[in-house]
Amino acid sequence: MSDHTDIESVLKEDRIFDPPADFAERCGGAWVDSMEMYRELHRESIEKPEEFWGAVANELDWFKPWDTVLEWDCPDARWFVGGKLNACHNCVDRLIDLGHGDETAIIWEGEPMLADGPEVRQLTYRDLKDEVSRFANALKALGVSRGDIVTIYMGMVPELTIAVLACARIGAPHSVIFGGFSSQAIADRVDDADSGIIITCDGAWRRGSTVPLKDNVDQAMEMTDRIKHVVVLKRCDNDITMHEGRDHWWHDLVEDASDECACEEMDSEDMLFLLYTSGSTGKPKGIVHTTGGYLVHTFLTSRYTFNLRPGNDHVYWCTADVGWITGHSYIIYGILQNHVPTLMYEGAPNHPEPNRFWDICERHKVTHFYTAPTAIRAFMKWGEEHPRRHDLSKLLVLGTVGEPINPEAWMWYRRVIGHGRCPIVDTWWQTETGGHMLTPMPAATPTVPGSCTLPFFGIDAAVVDEDGGEQPADTGGLLVIRKPWPSMLRGIHGDRQRFIDTYFSRVEGMYFAGDSARRDDHGYFWIMGRMDDVINVSGHRLGTMEVESAIVSHDAVVEAAVVGMPHEIKGTGIAAFCSLGPDWKPDEALRKSLREHVAKEIGAIAKPDMIRFTDSLPKTRSGKIMRRLLRDIAAGREVAGDMTTLEDFSVLANLRSQDEG
Ligand code: WTA
Numbered sequence: 001m002s003d004h005t006d007i008e009s010v011l012k013e014d015r016i017f018d019p020p021a022d023f024a025e026r027c028g029g030a031w032v033d034s035m036e037m038y039r040e041l042h043r044e045s046i047e048k049p050e051e052f053w054g055a056v057a058n059e060l061d062w063f064k065p066w067d068t069v070l071e072w073d074c075p076d077a078r079w080f081v082g083g084k085l086n087a088c089h090n091c092v093d094r095l096i097d098l099g100h101g102d103e104t105a106i107i108w109e110g111e112p113m114l115a116d117g118p119e120v121r122q123l124t125y126r127d128l129k130d131e132v133s134r135f136a137n138a139l140k141a142l143g144v145s146r147g148d149i150v151t152i153y154m155g156m157v158p159e160l161t162i163a164v165l166a167c168a169r170i171g172a173p174h175s176v177i178f179g180g181f182s183s184q185a186i187a188d189r190v191d192d193a194d195s196g197i198i199i200t201c202d203g204a205w206r207r208g209s210t211v212p213l214k215d216n217v218d219q220a221m222e223m224t225d226r227i228k229h230v231v232v233l234k235r236c237d238n239d240i241t242m243h244e245g246r247d248h249w250w251h252d253l254v255e256d257a258s259d260e261c262a263c264e265e266m267d268s269e270d271m272l273f274l275l276y277t278s279g280s281t282g283k284p285k286g287i288v289h290t291t292g293g294y295l296v297h298t299f300l301t302s303r304y305t306f307n308l309r310p311g312n313d314h315v316y317w318c319t320a321d322v323g324w325i326t327g328h329s330y331i332i333y334g335i336l337q338n339h340v341p342t343l344m345y346e347g348a349p350n351h352p353e354p355n356r357f358w359d360i361c362e363r364h365k366v367t368h369f370y371t372a373p374t375a376i377r378a379f380m381k382w383g384e385e386h387p388r389r390h391d392l393s394k395l396l397v398l399g400t401v402g403e404p405i406n407p408e409a410w411m412w413y414r415r416v417i418g419h420g421r422c423p424i425v426d427t428w429w430q431t432e433t434g435g436h437m438l439t440p441m442p443a444a445t446p447t448v449p450g451s452c453t454l455p456f457f458g459i460d461a462a463v464v465d466e467d468g469g470e471q472p473a474d475t476g477g478l479l480v481i482r483k484p485w486p487s488m489l490r491g492i493h494g495d496r497q498r499f500i501d502t503y504f505s506r507v508e509g510m511y512f513a514g515d516s517a518r519r520d521d522h523g524y525f526w527i528m529g530r531m532d533d534v535i536n537v538s539g540h541r542l543g544t545m546e547v548e549s550a551i552v553s554h555d556a557v558v559e560a561a562v563v564g565m566p567h568e569i570k571g572t573g574i575a576a577f578c579s580l581g582p583d584w585k586p587d588e589a590l591r592k593s594l595r596e597h598v599a600k601e602i603g604a605i606a607k608p609d610m611i612r613f614t615d616s617l618p619k620t621r622s623g624k625i626m627r628r629l630l631r632d633i634a635a636g637r638e639v640a641g642d643m644t645t646l647e648d649f650s651v652l653a654n655l656r657s658q659d660e661g
Helices: 023-027 035-047 049-057 087-100 125-141 158-170 183-193 213-221 250-255 292-305 325-337 356-364 373-382 407-417 496-504 544-552 588-601 627-635 649-657
Strands: 068-073 076-081 104-114 117-124 150-153 174-176 197-201 204-206 209-211 229-233 247-249 271-277 285-290 316-318 342-345 368-371 397-401 424-427 461-464 477-481 511-519 525-530 534-537 540-543 557-567 571-580 610-613
Touching: 035 049, 049 068, 049 292, 076 292, 087 125, 087 158, 087 292, 087 325, 104 125, 104 158, 104 204, 104 356, 117 125, 125 158, 125 250, 150 158, 150 183, 150 213, 158 174, 158 271, 158 325, 158 342, 183 213, 183 271, 183 285, 183 588, 197 213, 213 229, 229 250, 247 250, 271 325, 285 292, 292 325, 316 325, 316 356, 325 342, 342 356, 373 407, 373 571, 397 407, 407 424, 461 511, 496 511, 525 534, 534 557, 534 571, 540 544, 544 557, 544 571, 544 588, 557 627, 571 588, 571 627, 588 610, 627 649
Parallel strands: 104 342, 150 174, 150 197, 174 271, 197 229, 229 247, 316 342, 316 368, 368 397, 397 424, 571 610
Antiparallel strands: 068 076, 104 117, 204 209, 271 285, 461 477, 477 511, 511 525, 534 540, 557 571
16 A cells, blocks of 8 residues: 655554565565465464474574474473574574674674764674683683573673673573662572672763662672672773672683683573563562574574575664563574674663764664664654764664554654665564564565554464453454464473463463453454553563562552553653651652662662652552552543442542642
8 A cells, every 4th residue: 555654644544554665675685575475374384383493493503403393281382302502503603604704793882972983893703702602611610500590780782792692602591680770679680590690890881971780789799698709891990899709800701711612502491591570479580481492483583574684784783772582582692693793782872962873873884773662752752853864774674662652653763764665563572472473574564553463473373352262353352372482481480380370371271471452354463551560661561569569668658559651752651659657748858769769679760750649549348459540540531430349439539639749
């Protein structure tokens, strides 16, 4: 159908955009070039998953081939059973063996703008292999061996990727903690993972100042005694304290380390990493991903979803932080395996000016750009003039992930960044799914703003009712995956029951993602949002209970309820309703102190956008907090629906009459 880019059409529904006619040619070819091909391949992949995924896995290097592609005993999946391989080998050494050792693997740009421009580092596959091997040997020298969980808490520097790959090389699962988390969050994760070593930086550059990563680690060490070694990368020349015997400088450790380090032969089902994410209860859960299936899935989704062509023609940039699953799968593992340079940028999108991202795209000739709706909404707010100043003509594919994208942001992305010539891939997936689940194929799928369109190959996604029956078109329901896929989570670290309860109990025999969705009459999926107590703040997942327990750990607060509220940039903001102890005054100073307290307990991303004080929270007669009601109040909506179970109506009047803060 037609391609409208004028503002009139922006407000009309049902806009359908076919892939631009010259897209495949501009890309140098397309992996999936028509809807017929997509449908045919999807059907085959569902009917014969073993054949489909086996063929993909054959493109990777295995030290020993697998005996069976899949063993499935719900909820336990085992992929490429009996196969032996190494993730680092497949991301680095394999490409060298194929003759690409001198080609660029990583392009990195630092945040600070120096007199002659920002610092840029390029690493070839061979450079990467040497650096990874040296650091892997350094880890071994500190006593790290196969199976030991290594915690990583760093800024976006090349050494972060090097550390991740070094762990993979020696078979030590990594647990990366986003640099925005607090010392308490570090300590909790270190304890849960029983990790004895943490890799950090003296600091991380962010918007012209530095985040004190090492100080945070020092504080975390007062809350846990598990850590025996702290490795510190010097990045900001910050003034930090080094603890004799415990702390080691990265540069000292690698100085004399050999650049030869053999890759461990890992079982396909050995753990590759743990990544903590928020759930419905207060405690974050360590999502377990294993080696073979994860590599195969991230390899194929990277190739098809972004239509990556191997070689140096493409430059791929995902703006996520490696601390999230998007960074694991689509900065590191998926992209490196595809022999396409992956760009890492250290800092903020608006430093020193709001044009920074577009400046990076122009200077590095970025062809693939993957970001989150919250970022797009910020760019819209900052104004078109910033991207307009730059040559974005190299861009081929635009991606989005992390939260539902509002059609206005989608249209702006397409028009202002893509100049109408780049398909947008709206990719739905989760920490738990490891890789893309619902996404367009850029050269094939007609796209509709706001819909993540259709399932990836091998993915049997459906919208069902509580009994597992498929919902008719345009009817909301639970988004489930009915068959196993290679990169699915294998468990929650140390909590088998929670794994079963969270993902495989709501609908018998199916993976329930926690999201609700509907399908339109073309079968396209529309994500409606989380059905559990998880909120998506700027594309970052947070549990409302996690924020509540942080708030009630403040002396002033007796009880708190946290809900999501609409937020112009963040998509969802955090609203907290608090009742206070008798000696506390509900004032601005207390609001500020509560916000700071939450930042200390979890991290700045969890600071409430609105705090309301109340004598009591609205409850049912059986004592359950009526969150639906609070959501209406937080959104400034008329309180709707059935309130007959509300225990005390005066609570409501009270809450509504309050000033915002
Ligand atoms: C949401 C991020 C709508 C969803 C990769 C999911 C999305 C949660 C999309 C997972 C999308 C992610 N459209 N919603 N394209 N992508 N989500 O684990 O609610 O940080 O359950 O993984 O983000 O967040 P997570």
